[in-house]
Each structure stands twice: as structure tokens, then as C-alpha cells.
Amino acid sequence: MTTALIRARGLTKRFGGFTAVDGVDFELNRGEAFGFLGPNGAGKSSTMRMIGCVSPPTAGELTIFGLDPVADGPAIRARLGVVPQEDSLDVELTVRENLLVYGRYFGLPRPVIRERSDRLLEFVQLADRQDDRVEPLSGGLKRRLTIARSLINEPEILLLDEPTTGLDPQARHVVWDRLFRLKQQGVTLVLTTHYMDEAEQLCDRLVVMDAGRIAAEGSPRDLIERYSTPEVLELRFDPAVHENAAEKLAAVPAQRREVLADRVLLYVADGDAALAAVRGLGLDPLTSLVRRSTLEDVFLRLTGRRLED
Amino acid sequence: MSSGPVSEVRGLPLRVLPGRGPLRRAVRSVGGRGSLFLVERHALVYRHTWLVFVSGVVEPLFYLLSIGVGLGKLVGSVHGPAGTPVSYAAFVAPALLASASMNGALFDSTFNVFFRLKYEKLYDAALATPMRAGDVALGEISWALLRGALYAVAFMVVMAAMGLVYSPWALAALPAAVLTGFAFAAAGMACTTYMRTWQDFEFVTLATLPMFLFSTTFYPLSVYPRPLQFVVECTPLYQSVVMLRDLTLGTVHLDLLWHAAYLAVMGLIGLLVAGRRIGKLLLR
Ligand SMILES: Nc1ncnc2c1ncn2[C@@H]1O[C@H](COP(=O)(O)OP(=O)(O)OP(=O)(O)O)[C@@H](O)[C@H]1O
Ligand SMILES: [Mg+2]
Numbered sequence: 008m009t010t011a012l013i014r015a016r017g018l019t020k021r022f023g024g025f026t027a028v029d030g031v032d033f034e035l036n037r038g039e040a041f042g043f044l045g046p047n048g049a050g051k052s053s054t055m056r057m058i059g060c061v062s063p064p065t066a067g068e069l070t071i072f073g074l075d076p077v078a079d080g081p082a083i084r085a086r087l088g089v090v091p092q093e094d095s096l097d098v099e100l101t102v103r104e105n106l107l108v109y110g111r112y113f114g115l116p117r118p119v120i121r122e123r124s125d126r127l128l129e130f131v132q133l134a135d136r137q138d139d140r141v142e143p144l145s146g147g148l149k150r151r152l153t154i155a156r157s158l159i160n161e162p163e164i165l166l167l168d169e170p171t172t173g174l175d176p177q178a179r180h181v182v183w184d185r186l187f188r189l190k191q192q193g194v195t196l197v198l199t200t201h202y203m204d205e206a207e208q209l210c211d212r213l214v215v216m217d218a219g220r221i222a223a224e225g226s227p228r229d230l231i232e233r234y235s236t237p238e239v240l241e242l243r244f245d246p247a248v249h250e251n252a253a254e255k256l257a258a259v260p261a262q263r264r265e266v267l268a269d270r271v272l273l274y275v276a277d278g279d280a281a282l283a284a285v286r287g288l289g290l291d292p293l294t295s296l297v298r299r300s301t302l303e304d305v306f307l308r309l310t311g312r313r314l315e316d
Numbered sequence: 317m318s319s320g321p322v323s324e325v326r327g328l329p330l331r332v333l334p335g336r337g338p339l340r341r342a343v344r345s346v347g348g349r350g351s352l353f354l355v356e357r358h359a360l361v362y363r364h365t366w367l368v369f370v371s372g373v374v375e376p377l378f379y380l381l382s383i384g385v386g387l388g389k390l391v392g393s394v395h396g397p398a399g400t401p402v403s404y405a406a407f408v409a410p411a412l413l414a415s416a417s418m419n420g421a422l423f424d425s426t427f428n429v430f431f432r433l434k435y436e437k438l439y440d441a442a443l444a445t446p447m448r449a450g451d452v453a454l455g456e457i458s459w460a461l462l463r464g465a466l467y468a469v470a471f472m473v474v475m476a477a478m479g480l481v482y483s484p485w486a487l488a489a490l491p492a493a494v495l496t497g498f499a500f501a502a503a504g505m506a507c508t509t510y511m512r513t514w515q516d517f518e519f520v521t522l523a524t525l526p527m528f529l530f531s532t533t534f535y536p537l538s539v540y541p542r543p544l545q546f547v548v549e550c551t552p553l554y555q556s557v558v559m560l561r562d563l564t565l566g567t568v569h570l571d572l573l574w575h576a577a578y579l580a581v582m583g584l585i586g587l588l589v590a591g592r593r594i595g596k597l598l599l600r
Contacts, residue, residue: 022600061598062599063599080448081446081448082446085446089444091440091444095437095438095440095441095444096441097436097438100357107360108353108356108360109441109445111353111356111357112350112353112445112447113446114350114446
């Protein structure tokens with residue numbers, strides 16, 4: 008039959024009359040790092056919770072390890088690691104006790120948990136805080152502990168819902184590094200994010216989600232090639248002439264032109280040539296920047312909106 | 317890291333039940349082995365804060381001393397269940413034991429469960445693992461019941477030391493107290509799943525305080541006119557008071573089984589409702 012680790016067909020989640028996930032299809036293979044990229048309310052968490060067997064699908068088909076999440080929830084969850092959007096650490100316990108108790112929820116024997124805890128605390132660099140209470144830990148440390156906790160059962164699939172939202176850049180990089188190592192070790196990663204750099208860094212393949220639907224699917228490079236140009240020229244004008252300048256820019260040959268509130272983006276093959284053409288029209292931007300296309304541009308193209316507001 | 321499935325996780329004996337009918341659903345929604353892990357978790361937490369147990373042990377003893385012994389000096393003796401006079405302290409003590417079991421169990425299964433459910437998100441974390449909603453319900457109720465049992469043991473030791481135990485049947489009062497804890501813990505947890513704010517807990521006080529005062533705790537049922545007697549006889553705490561009083565005073569008869577059955581059914585219904593509701597609230 009199917010070799011896909013996770014398979015969704017027409018997967019739908021409704022809350023009352025509101026449709027949070029609207030008939031999505033996706034498939035996930037072992038060893039992949041797969042991402043859901045989308046803005047707030049896109050339905051990322053709702054999808055993740057269905058995969059995590061803590062939210063029954065309203066309609067459609069979903070199998071995980073070839074099993075049905077409603078009938079076989081506990082058996083599936085035994086093989087999953089979950090990092091929820093909101094940390095759900097046990098604040099009445101210490102760092103190490105969190106791993107112990109969570110491991111016991113999986114029915115693991117204490118000596119096994121002890122041995123794994125040693126390794127995991129080392130892995131997320133929390134060994135020196137193991138006897139501290141969880142409550143006063145910083146956001147970054149809590150996130151790392153949540154990741155360590157999610158690995159206590161040596162899961163085949165790790166579900167990460169916005170693993171680095173709210174962390175400072177340094178803490179984000181630590182988390183990225185750990186996730187990258189897990190990927191190297193063969194753990195299948197499923198993550199949601201509204202950071203395009205996170206998606207580009209970690210995901211082999213991703214879907215762009217918006218308003219409960221999948222707008223596009225592919226590798227980051229694929230998506231950029233398909234939905235954007237190699238380069239982007241970003242221009243910023245004096246607000247007084249912004250609109251006027253934006254209209255005049257129609258004369259510059261570009262595959263696409265996006266007029267944002269504060270900037271104009273020109274999608275072109277050669278940014279420097281386009282900038283010369285802009286100057287040739289007698290326009291004088293306050294700032295100009297030539298850069299590579301990113302997933303942000305893909306998202307803008309697909310939805311007409313920006314990812315992060 | 318990825319070394320295949322953790323397959324030893326749990327062998328649920330309930331799996332072998334055939335069919336998909338309501339009975340099977342009901343049995344499956346009662347927790348299994350997972351409930352033990354929640355009990356372990358609470359034991360770990362309370363190792364840090366064992367002091368809270370002391371007040372639960374001491375409170376009913378204060379009642380026993382002030383009312384049973386102090387007030388008992390004025391009252392003298394009353395008619396026991398068998399019609400023979402017994403000391404007032406011996407009459408009141410088992411009733412205090414009943415309400416101590418009730419209160420001990422309720423504290424955990426109401427306030428603490430509400431906090432863990434709404435604020436601590438403890439069950440959200442547990443349900444991401446192989447644990448089921450039924451495990452959460454059974455785990456919480458077992459923990460509350462254990463706590464009630466601990467209070468009951470302490471109280472009975474003091475009763476025995478004060479010479480308020482009249483019969484070897486008193487040994488059976490301990491499981492009876494545990495049954496009381498089960499009934500109230502389960503009912504309390506079931507009710508808690510319907511509560512929206514802390515204010516709603518006033519209803520718990522509103523239900524338990526009159527039961528404590530009027531379920532023949534301090535005087536025999538014969539004080540009431542017949543219609544009121546009937547009302548009192550229907551309350552759950554009354555079942556427990558009668559059971560514990562008859563056992564510690566040694567007036568044992570088959571009717572006790574009815575009282576036990578009442579509490580057992582109340583507990584089972586509470587357990588089922590609590591499990592269903594936890595699933596409904598969290599697995600959306
Ligand atoms: N339990 C619920 N009851 C009602 N509506 C819900 C529930 N959970 C989610 N929703 C709604 O479904 C929509 C999708 O929510 P979801 O949490 O899946 O989005 P998301 O992509 O994870 O967004 P975010 O980036 O904010 O986390 C939102 O509009 C949300 O309000
Ligand atoms: Mg979300």
C-alpha cells in the first residue's frame with residue numbers, strides 16, 4: 008500500500024460553523040523535514056493537532072504510520088514527539104522531573120528514562136539546570152526543555168508547532184542547530200512556522216498555507232523558482248512621491264510589481280539592470296536594495312499579503 | 317535518536333473486549349494503567365509540599381476534640397444505632413470521619429483539578445502521550461481517594477487511641493471511608509469539568525456544608541420529622557455516616573450493603589462522566 012508516514016486527503020477541521028482547515032492534501036515520507044508555512048490563523052496548529060491525535064478530523068482522510076488517529080490515538084502518540092505552540096511544561100516540577108514524569112506517561116521504565124534524560128539534557132544544554140524548577144526559566148530554555156521532553160520516547164516523527172516563535176535570535180539559532188542535528192539522525196520533522204528563514208533553513212519540503220487551504224507545495228528552492236524571480240529590487244521613496252513613483256515604475260520591465268505601503272518591489276532577473284532603468288526614468292529612491300527572492304515573496308505572490316505583520 | 321517504535325508502551329487488557337457498543341465505549345473510557353502515572357506525578361509534586369497534608373489530618377481532629385469531647389461533656393450519651401446509649405464522642409467521631417473523607421477527596425478533585433485543567437494545562441501535555449482522557453479521570457480520582465484514605469487512617473488511629481472504637485468491624489470502616497472518598501472524588505471531578513470560573517465552586521460549598529451539618533453528624537435522624545428524614549436519607553454523605561457509624565460501633569447488618577452500593581454507583585457514574593468530559597474539553 009502506501010509508504011507515506013503521514014497521509015492526508017481532503018483533511019478538514021471545523022469549529023462550529025468555522026472552517027479552520029479546508030480540505031488539505033499532503034503526504035510525508037520518512038526522514039523528511041516538512042513544513043507548514045502560513046500567517047496567523049492559517050490553520051497550522053489545527054492541522055498539527057489532528058496529526059498529533061488530540062483533535063479528531065471533521066472530514067477527510069488522515070493516516071499516520073498507516074493508522075487511524077481516532078481509533079488508534081494512543082498507539083500513534085506512542086511514536087510521536089510533540090512540541091506544542093504553547094509550552095505545556097509541568098511548572099510544579101524540576102527540569103529533570105519533567106522528563107521523568109513525561110517518560111512515565113509513555114510507560115517507560117525509570118532506568119530507561121534516567122539514561123535518556125542524561126543524554127537529552129546534554130543535547131539541549133540543560134544539564135547544569137536539571138534540578139532547577141521550570142517556572143523561572145527563560146523562554147528559550149523552556150523551549151529547549153520542551154524539545155528534550157518530546158524526545159523522551161525516541162519518536163519517529165517530531166511535531167514542532169512554531170518551535171522558535173518568541174525567542175531571541177540567539178536562542179532561535181540554538182534551537183535550529185538542535186533540530187538540524189535531529190534531522191541528520193533521521194528523525195522525521197514536521198514543523199509550522201511563520202518565519203520564512205526558518206522554513207528555508209530547516210525544511211526539505213513545505214506547503215504554503217493560507218486561510219485553511221494549501222496555496223502551493225514544494226521545496227523552498229522550487230517554490231521560489233516557480234513563484235518568484237531570481238532577484239528582487241526593493242525601492243523606498245519619500246512618502247510624498249511614493250504613489251506617483253510607483254505608477255511611473257510600470258515603465259520598468261519587470262515580471263511583477265508589488266506596491267506595499269512603504270516600499271515598491273520589482274521582481275526581475277537582474278536587479279542592478281532594473282535599478283539602472285529606474286534611475287533612467289529620473290526617479291530617485293531614498294533607498295534601494297537588490298536581493299535574492301525568498302519565501303516571503305512567494306507568499307506575497309500567492310496570497311497578496313505579507314507573512315509577518 | 318530514532319530507534320524505531322516504543323512498542324512496549326502498554327498492553328491494555330481492555331482491548332480484548334468485543335464489539336463497538338455503548339458498553340465497550342463506557343469500559344474503554346474508564347482509565348487503565350496510565351492513571352498510575354498521573355498518581356506518580358502527584359506523589360512527586362507533593363514530596364516537595366507534604367505540609368499541606370498536615371492540615372487535612374489535623375482539621376477533623378480539632379472537630380473531634382471540640383465537639384465530640386468538649387460538647388460531649390454537656391450532652392453525655394446519646395442513643396446509638398442499636399438503641400443502646402453510646403458516648404457522644406463515639407457517636408460523632410465516625411461522622412466526622414465521613415466528612416473528612418468527603419472533604420479530602422473533594423479538595424483534590426475540584427480546586428486542584430480545575431487548576432490543572434484550565435491554568436496548568438497538565439492534561440493537555442498528558443494527552444499528547446499514549447495517555448487517554450479516561451486515564452486522566454481515573455488518575456485524578458485515585459489520587460484524591462488516596463489522599464482521603466490517608467486522612468481516614470490518621471483519624472482512625474486517633475479514634476482507637478481515644479477508645480472510641482467498639483468493635484473489630486471498625487477495620488471495615490477504613491475501606492468504607494475509601495469508598496466515600498471515591499464517590500465524592502468522582503462526583504467532584506465530574507462537576508468540575510462543567511465549571512467555568514472559580515465562583516462556580518461556591519456550589520460545592522453550598523452542597524457539602526449542609527450535608528456536613530445535617531446528615532446526622534451531630535444528632536440522630538429521629539430528631540427530624542418524617543419528610544425531612546427522607547430528604548436526609550437520600551444524601552450521599554448520610555450513606556457514609558450510617559455506614560461508618562454502624563461499623564465503628566459494631567452494629568453490623570445487611571443494609572450496609574445498600575449504602576455501599578449507593579456510593580459505588582455514584583463514584584462509577586462520576587468516573588465515566590469525568591473521563592468523557594475531559595475528552596470533550598481537551599480533544600477538540
Ligand atoms: N478550539 C477552537 N475553537 C474555535 N476556533 C478555533 C479553535 N482552534 C482554532 N480555531 C480557529 O481556527 C483558525 C485556525 O487556527 P490555528 O490555530 O490552526 O491557526 P495557526 O495557523 O496555528 O495560527 P497561529 O499562527 O496564530 O498559531 C483560527 O481562526 C482560530 O481562531
Ligand atoms: Mg498556531
